[in-house]
Amino acid sequence: MSAAAAKPVLYSYFRSSCSWRVRIALALKGISYDLVPVNLIKDGGQQFSAEFKALNPMQQVPALKIDGITLSQSLAIINYLEETHPNPRLLPQDPKKRAQVRMIADHIASGIQPLQNLNVLKQMGEKKMEWAQNCIMSGFQALEQILQHTAGRYCVGDEVSMADLCLVPQVANAERFKVDMGPYPTITRINKALLELEAFKTSHPSRQPDTPAELRA
Amino acid sequence: MRDSDATCMPKSGTVTFRKEPSPPNIALPLEFLKCLLPMHSFPYIQYLVLPAYNPLSFSPQPVLYSYFRSSCSWRVRIALALKGISYDLVPVNLIKDGGQQFSAEFKALNPMQQVPALKIDGITLSQSLAIINYLEETHPNPRLLPQDPKKRAQVRMIADHIASGIQPLQNLNVLKQMGEKKMEWAQNCIMSGFQALEQILQHTAGRYCVGDEVSMADLCLVPQVANAERFKVDMGPYPTITRINKALLELEAFKTSHPSRQPDTPAELRA
Numbered sequence: 427m428s429a430a431a432a433k434p435v436l437y438s439y440f441r442s443s444c445s446w447r448v449r450i451a452l453a454l455k456g457i458s459y460d461l462v463p464v465n466l467i468k469d470g471g472q473q474f475s476a477e478f479k480a481l482n483p484m485q486q487v488p489a490l491k492i493d494g495i496t497l498s499q500s501l502a503i504i505n506y507l508e509e510t511h512p513n514p515r516l517l518p519q520d521p522k523k524r525a526q527v528r529m530i531a532d533h534i535a536s537g538i539q540p541l542q543n544l545n546v547l548k549q550m551g552e553k554k555m556e557w558a559q560n561c562i563m564s565g566f567q568a569l570e571q572i573l574q575h576t577a578g579r580y581c582v583g584d585e586v587s588m589a590d591l592c593l594v595p596q597v598a599n600a601e602r603f604k605v606d607m608g609p610y611p612t613i614t615r616i617n618k619a620l621l622e623l624e625a626f627k628t629s630h631p632s633r634q635p636d637t638p639a640e641l642r643a
Numbered sequence: 644m645r646d647s648d649a650t651c652m653p654k655s656g657t658v659t660f661r662k663e664p665s666p667p668n669i670a671l672p673l674e675f676l677k678c679l680l681p682m683h684s685f686p687y688i689q690y691l692v693l694p695a696y697n698p699l700s701f702s703p704q705p706v707l708y709s710y711f712r713s714s715c716s717w718r719v720r721i722a723l724a725l726k727g728i729s730y731d732l733v734p735v736n737l738i739k740d741g742g743q744q745f746s747a748e749f750k751a752l753n754p755m756q757q758v759p760a761l762k763i764d765g766i767t768l769s770q771s772l773a774i775i776n777y778l779e780e781t782h783p784n785p786r787l788l789p790q791d792p793k794k795r796a797q798v799r800m801i802a803d804h805i806a807s808g809i810q811p812l813q814n815l816n817v818l819k820q821m822g823e824k825k826m827e828w829a830q831n832c833i834m835s836g837f838q839a840l841e842q843i844l845q846h847t848a849g850r851y852c853v854g855d856e857v858s859m860a861d862l863c864l865v866p867q868v869a870n871a872e873r874f875k876v877d878m879g880p881y882p883t884i885t886r887i888n889k890a891l892l893e894l895e896a897f898k899t900s901h902p903s904r905q906p907d908t909p910a911e912l913r914a
Contacts, residue, residue, distance in 0.1 A: 483842035484804055495793050499807070502799035509792045521780045522766050528773035533755060536770070536807040546812060549828065550820070557820065571754035 434459040434492040437481070439466045440634035440641075443539055443595030444500040445488040449629035450591045451504045455511045459490075463636030466544060501535055504588055516588050523583060526576045530569065530589035534596050538565035542599065558603040566600065566610045573612040580616055586623070594620050598631065705730040705763040708752070710737045711905035711912075714810060714866030715771040716759040720900035721862045722775045726782045730761075734907030737815070772806055775859055787859050794854060797847045801840065801860035805867050809836035813870065829874040837871065837881045844883040851887055857894070865891050869902065 436452065436459050438445035452459055464487050465472045472478060473485045482489040482498045489498045493510070497503045508516050517524050540546070542558040550557045576582045581589035597617045600607065607614050620626050627633070632643035707723065707730050709716035723730055735758050736743045743749060744756045753760040753769045760769045764781070768774045779787050788795050811817070813829040821828045847853045852860035868888045871878065878885050891897050898904070903914035 483839040484808065485839065486808070493793065495796070497796050497800055499800045499803035501807075502796050502803050505799055506792060506796040509795070521777060522764065524780070525766070525768050525773050525777035528776055529768055529770045532770035532773050532806075535803075536772075536811055537755065537757075540807050540811045541817060546817070549824075553820070568754040568756065 432491075434490055435462055436460070437462050437464050437478070437487050437489040437491075438634070438636075439464055439487050440631045440637045442466065442487050443599050444486070444535075446595040446598070446629060446631060447500045447535075447591045448488045448490060448503050449634075450594070450625050451507050451516065451588075453625035453629045454514060454516070454586065455507055457507065457511060461635055463634075465636065501531060501588065501592075504591065508588075514586075516586065516591070518582065518585065518587065523576075527582045527587040527589045530572060530576070530581050531587075531592045533565065533569060533572070534589075534592040538562060538596060539592075539599070542603070555603060558599075559605050562596070562600045562603060562605050563609075565596075566605070566613055570610045570612055573616070577612055577616060579619060586620070590616070590620050593617060594626055705761055706733055707731070708733050708735050708749070708758050708760040708762075709905070709907075710735055710758050711902045711908045713737065713758050714870050715757070715806075717866040717869075717900060717902060718771045718806075718862045719759045719761060719774050719778075720905075721865070721896050722778050722787065722859075724896035724900045725785060725787070725857065726778055728778065728782060732906055734905070736907065772802060772859065772863075775862065779859075785857075787857065787862070789853060789856065789858065794847075798853045798858040798860045801843060801847070801852050802858075802863045804836065804840060804843070805860075805863040809833060809867060810870070813874070826874060830876050833867070833871045833874060833876050834880075836867075837876070837884055841881045841883055844887070848883055848887060850890060857891070861887070861891050864888060865897055 434452075434457065436445070436448060438449065438461055440463070464478060466487070469475070473487060479485055481491075481496055484498050486498060488500055488503065489496055490503045492506070497506060504516065517527055538561060541561040547554045547558060573581060578584040580586055581593055593613065594617055597607070597613060630643065631637060632641055637643075705723075705728065707716075707719060709720065709732055711734070735749060737758070740746075744758060750756055752762075752767055755769050757769060759771055759774065760767055761774045763777070768777060775787065788798055809832060812832040818825045818829060844852060849855040851857055852864055864884065865888055868878070868884060901914065902908060903912055908914075
Protein backbone atom coordinates (compact mmCIF):
# COMPACT_ATOMS: atom_id res chain seq x y z
CA MET A 427 0.00 0.00 0.00
CA SER A 428 1.56 3.30 -1.04
CA ALA A 429 2.09 6.01 1.51
CA ALA A 430 -0.36 8.25 -0.30
CA ALA A 431 -3.17 5.71 -0.05
CA ALA A 432 -2.84 4.97 3.69
CA LYS A 433 -5.25 6.67 6.06
CA PRO A 434 -3.82 9.64 7.90
CA VAL A 435 -2.55 8.89 11.39
CA LEU A 436 -3.08 11.44 14.13
CA TYR A 437 -0.95 11.34 17.26
CA SER A 438 -3.13 12.91 19.91
CA TYR A 439 -3.80 13.22 23.63
CA PHE A 440 -7.46 13.36 24.63
CA ARG A 441 -7.07 16.53 26.67
CA SER A 442 -4.47 18.34 24.56
CA SER A 443 -6.16 21.49 23.28
CA CYS A 444 -3.82 21.59 20.27
CA SER A 445 -4.75 18.01 19.37
CA TRP A 446 -8.43 18.88 19.72
CA ARG A 447 -8.11 21.69 17.16
CA VAL A 448 -6.88 19.19 14.57
CA ARG A 449 -9.53 16.62 15.50
CA ILE A 450 -12.19 19.26 14.86
CA ALA A 451 -10.70 20.10 11.46
CA LEU A 452 -10.56 16.44 10.43
CA ALA A 453 -14.16 15.95 11.57
CA LEU A 454 -15.44 19.08 9.80
CA LYS A 455 -13.77 18.05 6.56
CA GLY A 456 -14.96 14.46 6.85
CA ILE A 457 -11.44 13.01 6.75
CA SER A 458 -11.12 9.54 8.32
CA TYR A 459 -7.98 8.85 10.23
CA ASP A 460 -6.38 6.45 12.68
CA LEU A 461 -5.72 7.88 16.11
CA VAL A 462 -2.62 6.88 18.06
CA PRO A 463 -2.83 8.13 21.64
CA VAL A 464 0.24 9.67 23.19
CA ASN A 465 -0.09 10.00 26.95
CA LEU A 466 1.63 13.19 28.05
CA ILE A 467 1.73 12.13 31.70
CA LYS A 468 2.38 8.41 31.87
CA ASP A 469 5.86 6.95 31.66
CA GLY A 470 7.31 10.41 32.23
CA GLY A 471 5.43 11.56 29.15
CA GLN A 472 5.25 9.30 26.12
CA GLN A 473 5.99 12.26 23.85
CA PHE A 474 9.58 12.03 25.11
CA SER A 475 10.15 8.47 23.89
CA ALA A 476 12.89 7.94 21.32
CA GLU A 477 10.24 6.52 18.98
CA PHE A 478 8.04 9.55 19.10
CA LYS A 479 11.00 11.90 18.88
CA ALA A 480 12.03 10.21 15.63
CA LEU A 481 8.54 10.90 14.30
CA ASN A 482 8.31 14.44 15.64
CA PRO A 483 11.50 16.10 16.90
CA MET A 484 9.38 18.74 18.60
CA GLN A 485 8.15 15.99 20.97
CA GLN A 486 4.64 17.34 21.03
CA VAL A 487 1.14 16.44 20.02
CA PRO A 488 -0.54 16.74 17.70
CA ALA A 489 1.43 15.23 14.86
CA LEU A 490 -0.22 14.06 11.65
CA LYS A 491 1.12 11.53 9.18
CA ILE A 492 -0.56 12.30 5.88
CA ASP A 493 0.25 11.96 2.19
CA GLY A 494 3.71 10.62 2.93
CA ILE A 495 4.83 13.40 5.26
CA THR A 496 4.62 14.04 9.01
CA LEU A 497 3.48 17.44 10.16
CA SER A 498 3.37 19.00 13.59
CA GLN A 499 2.06 22.37 14.85
CA SER A 500 -1.72 22.33 14.88
CA LEU A 501 -2.25 25.38 12.66
CA ALA A 502 0.31 24.22 10.09
CA ILE A 503 -1.58 20.92 9.96
CA ILE A 504 -4.96 22.66 9.70
CA ASN A 505 -3.73 24.94 6.92
CA TYR A 506 -2.50 21.88 5.00
CA LEU A 507 -5.89 20.20 5.42
CA GLU A 508 -7.55 23.42 4.25
CA GLU A 509 -5.44 23.52 1.10
CA THR A 510 -5.83 19.85 0.23
CA HIS A 511 -9.47 19.40 1.32
CA PRO A 512 -10.99 22.81 0.67
CA ASN A 513 -14.58 21.94 1.63
CA PRO A 514 -16.03 23.07 3.85
CA ARG A 515 -13.73 26.08 4.02
CA LEU A 516 -12.15 27.13 7.31
CA LEU A 517 -10.94 30.48 6.03
CA PRO A 518 -13.16 33.24 4.58
CA GLN A 519 -12.63 34.34 1.01
CA ASP A 520 -12.03 37.98 1.85
CA PRO A 521 -8.34 38.60 2.68
CA LYS A 522 -9.14 41.04 5.49
CA LYS A 523 -11.52 38.60 7.15
CA ARG A 524 -8.95 35.87 6.63
CA ALA A 525 -6.41 38.01 8.41
CA GLN A 526 -8.81 38.48 11.31
CA VAL A 527 -9.31 34.72 11.55
CA ARG A 528 -5.55 34.18 11.64
CA MET A 529 -5.07 36.97 14.15
CA ILE A 530 -7.53 35.39 16.55
CA ALA A 531 -6.19 31.87 15.99
CA ASP A 532 -2.61 33.04 16.55
CA HIS A 533 -3.59 35.06 19.62
CA ILE A 534 -4.82 31.84 21.17
CA ALA A 535 -2.19 29.48 19.72
CA SER A 536 0.82 31.71 20.42
CA GLY A 537 -0.38 34.21 22.98
CA ILE A 538 -2.37 32.11 25.42
CA GLN A 539 -2.01 28.34 25.12
CA PRO A 540 1.82 28.00 25.17
CA LEU A 541 2.00 30.06 28.34
CA GLN A 542 -0.26 27.65 30.21
CA ASN A 543 1.17 24.51 28.71
CA LEU A 544 2.37 21.65 30.89
CA ASN A 545 6.11 22.39 30.70
CA VAL A 546 5.62 25.99 31.73
CA LEU A 547 3.26 25.10 34.56
CA LYS A 548 5.77 22.60 35.93
CA GLN A 549 8.12 25.54 36.50
CA MET A 550 5.53 27.51 38.40
CA GLY A 551 5.26 25.18 41.39
CA GLU A 552 2.58 26.40 43.78
CA LYS A 553 1.79 29.40 41.62
CA LYS A 554 0.68 27.12 38.80
CA MET A 555 -3.08 27.65 39.02
CA GLU A 556 -2.81 31.39 39.51
CA TRP A 557 -0.37 31.67 36.60
CA ALA A 558 -2.59 29.69 34.25
CA GLN A 559 -5.63 31.73 35.23
CA ASN A 560 -3.81 35.01 34.70
CA CYS A 561 -2.58 33.99 31.25
CA ILE A 562 -6.03 32.95 30.18
CA MET A 563 -7.83 35.92 31.72
CA SER A 564 -5.47 38.38 30.16
CA GLY A 565 -5.76 36.70 26.77
CA PHE A 566 -9.54 36.40 26.96
CA GLN A 567 -9.94 40.03 27.97
CA ALA A 568 -8.19 41.06 24.76
CA LEU A 569 -10.08 38.47 22.71
CA GLU A 570 -13.47 39.61 24.05
CA GLN A 571 -12.69 43.12 22.77
CA ILE A 572 -11.54 41.92 19.38
CA LEU A 573 -14.63 39.77 18.95
CA GLN A 574 -16.81 42.91 19.35
CA HIS A 575 -15.53 43.88 15.91
CA THR A 576 -15.31 40.53 14.17
CA ALA A 577 -17.94 38.17 15.54
CA GLY A 578 -21.19 37.12 14.00
CA ARG A 579 -22.56 33.75 14.95
CA TYR A 580 -18.94 32.63 15.31
CA CYS A 581 -15.58 34.32 15.83
CA VAL A 582 -15.45 35.99 12.43
CA GLY A 583 -18.83 36.43 10.81
CA ASP A 584 -21.21 33.53 10.53
CA GLU A 585 -19.00 30.75 9.21
CA VAL A 586 -16.88 28.39 11.27
CA SER A 587 -13.19 29.19 10.83
CA MET A 588 -9.77 28.28 12.22
CA ALA A 589 -10.38 30.86 14.93
CA ASP A 590 -13.30 28.81 16.23
CA LEU A 591 -11.19 25.64 16.19
CA CYS A 592 -8.79 27.38 18.56
CA LEU A 593 -11.47 29.01 20.74
CA VAL A 594 -13.35 25.96 21.96
CA PRO A 595 -10.34 24.01 23.27
CA GLN A 596 -9.03 27.15 24.95
CA VAL A 597 -12.35 27.68 26.73
CA ALA A 598 -12.17 24.07 27.90
CA ASN A 599 -8.73 24.85 29.33
CA ALA A 600 -10.17 27.92 31.03
CA GLU A 601 -12.82 25.77 32.66
CA ARG A 602 -10.21 23.25 33.81
CA PHE A 603 -8.28 26.05 35.44
CA LYS A 604 -11.50 27.42 36.99
CA VAL A 605 -11.39 30.75 35.21
CA ASP A 606 -14.54 32.77 35.81
CA MET A 607 -16.07 33.17 32.33
CA GLY A 608 -18.44 35.94 33.49
CA PRO A 609 -16.39 38.77 31.94
CA TYR A 610 -16.38 37.10 28.51
CA PRO A 611 -19.98 36.86 27.28
CA THR A 612 -19.10 36.84 23.58
CA ILE A 613 -16.55 34.07 23.99
CA THR A 614 -19.10 32.13 26.04
CA ARG A 615 -21.88 32.57 23.47
CA ILE A 616 -19.68 31.54 20.56
CA ASN A 617 -18.28 28.55 22.46
CA LYS A 618 -21.79 27.33 23.22
CA ALA A 619 -22.90 27.70 19.59
CA LEU A 620 -19.86 25.77 18.37
CA LEU A 621 -20.31 22.93 20.85
CA GLU A 622 -23.68 22.23 19.27
CA LEU A 623 -21.98 21.26 16.03
CA GLU A 624 -21.34 17.59 15.44
CA ALA A 625 -17.64 17.95 14.63
CA PHE A 626 -17.00 19.70 17.95
CA LYS A 627 -18.84 16.95 19.78
CA THR A 628 -17.26 13.89 18.19
CA SER A 629 -13.78 15.39 18.65
CA HIS A 630 -14.43 16.32 22.29
CA PRO A 631 -11.86 15.19 24.89
CA SER A 632 -14.57 13.23 26.69
CA ARG A 633 -15.11 10.99 23.66
CA GLN A 634 -11.67 9.91 22.59
CA PRO A 635 -10.19 6.40 22.51
CA ASP A 636 -7.77 7.43 25.26
CA THR A 637 -10.28 9.26 27.46
CA PRO A 638 -10.04 7.75 30.97
CA ALA A 639 -13.23 6.00 32.11
CA GLU A 640 -13.99 8.57 34.81
CA LEU A 641 -13.92 11.44 32.28
CA ARG A 642 -15.76 9.71 29.51
CA ALA A 643 -19.01 11.31 28.26
CA MET B 644 16.41 40.65 29.96
CA ARG B 645 14.14 43.58 29.62
CA ASP B 646 12.45 42.96 26.35
CA SER B 647 8.79 42.25 25.95
CA ASP B 648 6.75 40.98 23.08
CA ALA B 649 3.67 39.90 24.94
CA THR B 650 1.96 40.36 28.22
CA CYS B 651 0.31 38.00 30.61
CA MET B 652 -0.19 40.47 33.41
CA PRO B 653 -1.15 43.87 32.02
CA LYS B 654 -0.43 46.80 34.23
CA SER B 655 -2.54 49.91 34.23
CA GLY B 656 -0.85 53.26 34.03
CA THR B 657 -0.93 56.54 32.31
CA VAL B 658 1.59 56.73 29.56
CA THR B 659 1.90 59.21 26.79
CA PHE B 660 1.80 57.48 23.52
CA ARG B 661 3.63 58.98 20.62
CA LYS B 662 1.21 60.55 18.21
CA GLU B 663 1.15 58.82 14.90
CA PRO B 664 1.87 60.99 11.87
CA SER B 665 -1.10 63.10 10.78
CA PRO B 666 -2.35 62.35 7.28
CA PRO B 667 -0.35 64.15 4.60
CA ASN B 668 -1.93 66.80 2.41
CA ILE B 669 -3.64 65.50 -0.64
CA ALA B 670 -1.45 66.02 -3.69
CA LEU B 671 -1.29 64.44 -7.07
CA PRO B 672 1.88 62.69 -7.99
CA LEU B 673 4.14 64.19 -10.58
CA GLU B 674 3.57 61.58 -13.28
CA PHE B 675 -0.17 62.17 -13.27
CA LEU B 676 0.23 65.92 -13.42
CA LYS B 677 2.69 65.64 -16.25
CA CYS B 678 -0.06 64.20 -18.35
CA LEU B 679 -2.31 67.15 -17.59
CA LEU B 680 0.07 70.07 -17.56
CA PRO B 681 3.27 70.99 -19.37
CA MET B 682 6.17 70.74 -16.93
CA HIS B 683 7.86 73.88 -18.27
CA SER B 684 4.89 75.94 -17.09
CA PHE B 685 4.83 74.43 -13.65
CA PRO B 686 8.37 73.54 -12.63
CA TYR B 687 7.45 73.39 -8.96
CA ILE B 688 4.87 70.68 -9.42
CA GLN B 689 7.53 68.16 -8.46
CA TYR B 690 7.49 69.53 -4.92
CA LEU B 691 3.89 68.49 -4.57
CA VAL B 692 4.80 64.87 -4.92
CA LEU B 693 4.31 62.89 -1.76
CA PRO B 694 5.73 59.41 -2.19
CA ALA B 695 3.41 58.17 0.52
CA TYR B 696 0.43 58.36 -1.75
CA ASN B 697 -0.86 55.78 -4.10
CA PRO B 698 -2.19 57.99 -6.90
CA LEU B 699 -5.15 55.80 -7.58
CA SER B 700 -6.57 55.48 -4.13
CA PHE B 701 -5.09 58.40 -2.22
CA SER B 702 -4.87 56.06 0.77
CA PRO B 703 -2.16 56.69 3.32
CA GLN B 704 0.69 54.25 3.56
CA PRO B 705 0.65 51.47 6.15
CA VAL B 706 1.64 52.26 9.73
CA LEU B 707 3.67 49.72 11.68
CA TYR B 708 3.78 49.86 15.46
CA SER B 709 7.11 48.32 16.35
CA TYR B 710 9.83 48.05 18.99
CA PHE B 711 13.37 47.89 17.65
CA ARG B 712 14.30 44.76 19.57
CA SER B 713 10.96 42.95 19.41
CA SER B 714 11.58 39.76 17.45
CA CYS B 715 7.94 39.63 16.38
CA SER B 716 8.13 43.19 15.05
CA TRP B 717 11.32 42.32 13.19
CA ARG B 718 9.55 39.48 11.35
CA VAL B 719 7.04 41.96 9.93
CA ARG B 720 9.71 44.54 9.10
CA ILE B 721 11.51 41.88 7.05
CA ALA B 722 8.32 41.01 5.18
CA LEU B 723 7.58 44.65 4.38
CA ALA B 724 11.16 45.14 3.19
CA LEU B 725 11.17 41.99 1.05
CA LYS B 726 7.91 43.01 -0.61
CA GLY B 727 9.04 46.59 -1.10
CA ILE B 728 6.13 48.04 0.85
CA SER B 729 6.76 51.54 2.23
CA TYR B 730 5.36 52.26 5.62
CA ASP B 731 5.47 54.69 8.50
CA LEU B 732 6.97 53.27 11.67
CA VAL B 733 5.62 54.34 15.05
CA PRO B 734 7.89 53.11 17.83
CA VAL B 735 6.29 51.63 20.93
CA ASN B 736 8.76 51.38 23.78
CA LEU B 737 8.01 48.23 25.71
CA ILE B 738 10.06 49.30 28.72
CA LYS B 739 9.64 53.05 29.18
CA ASP B 740 6.68 54.52 31.02
CA GLY B 741 5.88 51.08 32.41
CA GLY B 742 5.56 49.85 28.83
CA GLN B 743 3.91 52.08 26.22
CA GLN B 744 2.00 49.08 24.88
CA PHE B 745 -0.16 49.34 28.01
CA SER B 746 -1.38 52.87 27.29
CA ALA B 747 -5.12 53.34 26.82
CA GLU B 748 -4.43 54.72 23.36
CA PHE B 749 -2.50 51.71 22.20
CA LYS B 750 -4.98 49.33 23.79
CA ALA B 751 -7.74 50.99 21.72
CA LEU B 752 -5.67 50.29 18.63
CA ASN B 753 -4.67 46.77 19.63
CA PRO B 754 -6.51 45.13 22.54
CA MET B 755 -3.78 42.51 22.71
CA GLN B 756 -1.41 45.29 23.87
CA GLN B 757 1.46 43.95 21.85
CA VAL B 758 3.71 44.83 19.00
CA PRO B 759 3.74 44.48 16.12
CA ALA B 760 0.46 45.96 14.97
CA LEU B 761 -0.09 47.10 11.39
CA LYS B 762 -2.63 49.61 10.13
CA ILE B 763 -3.19 48.80 6.50
CA ASP B 764 -6.01 49.10 3.98
CA GLY B 765 -8.38 50.48 6.60
CA ILE B 766 -7.90 47.70 9.18
CA THR B 767 -5.54 47.10 12.09
CA LEU B 768 -3.93 43.70 12.41
CA SER B 769 -1.84 42.17 15.13
CA GLN B 770 -0.01 38.80 15.43
CA SER B 771 3.06 38.84 13.23
CA LEU B 772 2.21 35.77 11.17
CA ALA B 773 -1.38 36.91 10.56
CA ILE B 774 0.07 40.21 9.31
CA ILE B 775 2.64 38.45 7.15
CA ASN B 776 0.02 36.14 5.65
CA TYR B 777 -2.11 39.19 4.78
CA LEU B 778 0.87 40.87 3.11
CA GLU B 779 1.53 37.63 1.22
CA GLU B 780 -2.02 37.51 -0.09
CA THR B 781 -2.24 41.16 -1.06
CA HIS B 782 1.36 41.60 -2.30
CA PRO B 783 2.22 38.18 -3.71
CA ASN B 784 5.67 39.07 -5.05
CA PRO B 785 8.17 37.94 -4.09
CA ARG B 786 6.43 34.96 -2.56
CA LEU B 787 7.07 33.94 1.04
CA LEU B 788 5.35 30.57 0.75
CA PRO B 789 6.31 27.79 -1.70
CA GLN B 790 3.77 26.68 -4.28
CA ASP B 791 3.79 23.05 -3.21
CA PRO B 792 1.29 22.45 -0.35
CA LYS B 793 3.61 20.04 1.47
CA LYS B 794 6.52 22.47 1.39
CA ARG B 795 4.12 25.20 2.43
CA ALA B 796 3.11 23.08 5.41
CA GLN B 797 6.77 22.65 6.35
CA VAL B 798 7.31 26.41 6.21
CA ARG B 799 4.31 26.95 8.49
CA MET B 800 5.39 24.19 10.83
CA ILE B 801 8.80 25.78 11.31
CA ALA B 802 7.37 29.30 11.61
CA ASP B 803 4.81 28.14 14.18
CA HIS B 804 7.40 26.14 16.10
CA ILE B 805 9.30 29.37 16.61
CA ALA B 806 6.32 31.71 16.97
CA SER B 807 4.31 29.50 19.32
CA GLY B 808 6.80 27.00 20.68
CA ILE B 809 9.84 29.09 21.48
CA GLN B 810 9.36 32.86 21.46
CA PRO B 811 6.34 33.16 23.79
CA LEU B 812 8.07 31.07 26.43
CA GLN B 813 11.04 33.42 26.66
CA ASN B 814 9.02 36.59 26.53
CA LEU B 815 9.34 39.27 29.22
CA ASN B 816 6.31 38.42 31.32
CA VAL B 817 7.24 34.78 31.61
CA LEU B 818 10.81 35.67 32.49
CA LYS B 819 9.62 38.06 35.19
CA GLN B 820 8.08 35.06 36.95
CA MET B 821 11.29 33.13 36.90
CA GLY B 822 13.23 35.50 39.15
CA GLU B 823 16.82 34.32 39.43
CA LYS B 824 16.17 31.38 37.12
CA LYS B 825 15.35 33.77 34.26
CA MET B 826 18.48 33.36 32.15
CA GLU B 827 18.57 29.60 32.62
CA TRP B 828 14.87 29.33 31.71
CA ALA B 829 15.27 31.41 28.56
CA GLN B 830 18.29 29.41 27.51
CA ASN B 831 16.49 26.12 28.11
CA CYS B 832 13.46 27.18 26.08
CA ILE B 833 15.61 28.23 23.19
CA MET B 834 17.99 25.27 23.36
CA SER B 835 15.14 22.80 23.50
CA GLY B 836 13.39 24.51 20.59
CA PHE B 837 16.56 24.80 18.54
CA GLN B 838 17.48 21.17 19.12
CA ALA B 839 14.18 20.13 17.57
CA LEU B 840 14.50 22.72 14.80
CA GLU B 841 18.03 21.59 13.89
CA GLN B 842 16.65 18.06 13.34
CA ILE B 843 13.71 19.25 11.28
CA LEU B 844 15.96 21.38 9.09
CA GLN B 845 17.94 18.24 8.16
CA HIS B 846 14.90 17.24 6.13
CA THR B 847 13.70 20.58 4.84
CA ALA B 848 16.62 22.94 4.39
CA GLY B 849 18.35 23.98 1.22
CA ARG B 850 19.98 27.37 1.15
CA TYR B 851 17.28 28.49 3.56
CA CYS B 852 14.88 26.81 5.98
CA VAL B 853 12.77 25.12 3.31
CA GLY B 854 14.55 24.68 0.01
CA ASP B 855 16.31 27.55 -1.63
CA GLU B 856 13.74 30.33 -1.42
CA VAL B 857 13.23 32.72 1.47
CA SER B 858 9.99 31.92 3.29
CA MET B 859 8.04 32.85 6.41
CA ALA B 860 10.13 30.28 8.28
CA ASP B 861 13.25 32.34 7.60
CA LEU B 862 11.51 35.51 8.79
CA CYS B 863 10.98 33.79 12.14
CA LEU B 864 14.41 32.18 12.33
CA VAL B 865 16.65 35.22 12.19
CA PRO B 866 14.98 37.19 15.02
CA GLN B 867 14.92 34.06 17.17
CA VAL B 868 18.65 33.52 16.65
CA ALA B 869 19.19 37.15 17.68
CA ASN B 870 17.26 36.37 20.87
CA ALA B 871 19.42 33.29 21.41
CA GLU B 872 22.52 35.44 21.16
CA ARG B 873 21.10 37.95 23.61
CA PHE B 874 20.51 35.13 26.09
CA LYS B 875 24.02 33.80 25.44
CA VAL B 876 22.89 30.47 24.07
CA ASP B 877 25.81 28.46 22.69
CA MET B 878 25.00 28.06 19.00
CA GLY B 879 27.59 25.30 18.55
CA PRO B 880 25.04 22.44 18.52
CA TYR B 881 23.00 24.11 15.76
CA PRO B 882 25.19 24.35 12.64
CA THR B 883 22.30 24.35 10.18
CA ILE B 884 20.46 27.11 12.00
CA THR B 885 23.72 29.06 12.14
CA ARG B 886 24.46 28.61 8.45
CA ILE B 887 20.97 29.62 7.37
CA ASN B 888 20.94 32.62 9.71
CA LYS B 889 24.24 33.84 8.26
CA ALA B 890 22.98 33.47 4.68
CA LEU B 891 19.79 35.37 5.46
CA LEU B 892 21.61 38.22 7.17
CA GLU B 893 23.40 38.92 3.91
CA LEU B 894 20.12 39.86 2.28
CA GLU B 895 19.27 43.54 2.12
CA ALA B 896 15.79 43.17 3.65
CA PHE B 897 17.21 41.45 6.73
CA LYS B 898 19.76 44.22 7.13
CA THR B 899 17.54 47.27 6.71
CA SER B 900 15.00 45.79 9.14
CA HIS B 901 17.67 44.88 11.72
CA PRO B 902 17.09 46.05 15.32
CA SER B 903 20.34 48.03 15.16
CA ARG B 904 19.00 50.22 12.36
CA GLN B 905 15.56 51.31 13.50
CA PRO B 906 14.33 54.82 14.25
CA ASP B 907 14.00 53.83 17.90
CA THR B 908 17.34 52.01 18.24
CA PRO B 909 19.19 53.57 21.20
CA ALA B 910 22.44 55.29 20.22
CA GLU B 911 24.63 52.77 21.99
CA LEU B 912 23.11 49.87 20.04
CA ARG B 913 22.99 51.55 16.67
CA ALA B 914 24.88 49.93 13.80
